[in-house]
Amino acid sequence: MRLPTRPRPGPRPAHGGRRRPAAATRPAATAAGGDRTAAALVDALIAATAGTDRGASATDEERARIDADFDTLAALTPAPRPFDDARLWGDCDVAWVSSGSRQAGQPAGGAFRGPARALFRTTLVAQGLYAPLTPGAPPAAVNLVAFRLAGALPGHVALAGDVAPEADGVTARVDFSPPVLVLLPQSSFFRTGLRIGPPSWVRLATPYVDGSVRLGVGSLGSRFLFVRREGGPDLRAAAAATTALGGWLALAAAVAGLAAAAAALALRAPAAARPLALVPFTLAALIARCVAVDRWIMWRGPAALERQAPRQKKEK
Numbered sequence: 001m002r003l004p005t006r007p008r009p010g011p012r013p014a015h016g017g018r019r020r021p022a023a024a025t026r027p028a029a030t031a032a033g034g035d036r037t038a039a040a041l042v043d044a045l046i047a048a049t050a051g052t053d054r055g056a057s058a059t060d061e062e063r064a065r066i067d068a069d070f071d072t073l074a075a076l077t078p079a080p081r082p083f084d085d086a087r088l089w090g091d092c093d094v095a096w097v098s099s100g101s102r103q104a105g106q107p108a109g110g111a112f113r114g115p116a117r118a119l120f121r122t123t124l125v126a127q128g129l130y131a132p133l134t135p136g137a138p139p140a141a142v143n144l145v146a147f148r149l150a151g152a153l154p155g156h157v158a159l160a161g162d163v164a165p166e167a168d169g170v171t172a173r174v175d176f177s178p179p180v181l182v183l184l185p186q187s188s189f190f191r192t193g194l195r196i197g198p199p200s201w202v203r204l205a206t207p208y209v210d211g212s213v214r215l216g217v218g219s220l221g222s223r224f225l226f227v228r229r230e231g232g233p234d235l236r237a238a239a240a241a242t243t244a245l246g247g248w249l250a251l252a253a254a255v256a257g258l259a260a261a262a263a264a265l266a267l268r269a270p271a272a273a274r275p276l277a278l279v280p281f282t283l284a285a286l287i288a289r290c291v292a293v294d295r296w297i298m299w300r301g302p303a304a305l306e307r308q309a310p311r312q313k314k315e316k
Contacts, residue, residue: 155184
């Protein structure tokens, strides 16, 4: 008697012989053999990077596959010359960041997305590129990282800069003004907007752009996937925020309170606890320094900034 034969399998499904996983499972950006169109790569990258916290929570395997698809998409078409493609302009969410092999620190957000990430819980990382508003003016760029301090207090840090093409015809250089640290940005009375550092600059190439995404490659090899966004905060206004009257009062009260706490610990606490006075003292000194830097920049004006040697941002 012949045993019943096993039925032959039907046709293999598309997508490399596997069913396409749901987007919520963060699929790796891979597909079947053969050429892949730009549209397919864009869809795969958007799906694969969803839920990775802009790459921060991606596994090594996910990162390798996404970076491979990123490089494939970047190589499909000639890189647009800076400013030659109108699709460069507009606001984008930073959906994916992959550090270059020659860089230190976080490629987007710096310390706010690095060592201080547990304290500054990120709610948005975005970049805007804007065509010149008047003839002869340079294009503008704004980088923004929004957060909730200790998970509660809203704020953001933003950098605004001028964009200029480099001699190679592909790379653009962005010269940023000092970053602005803003707390309570929606408050017209308590808002703070302190300039907290020196000018800086970066170089960034755009190997691919379409109506949905823009790829960026930093001079130290970092990869950035920017996804077009509509609505949300005005990035240029966020980078220009200043400190309101209530903000100055709150900053003065914070410095005075921390200094009083430091003095009380140093003078009245038991000897073993007196070193703790360094904590409120350091916080008061940091706030006072931020205020001093901001006032120096505001009082001296743009000419003073031009005399400062801008530093290359280490995160690109």
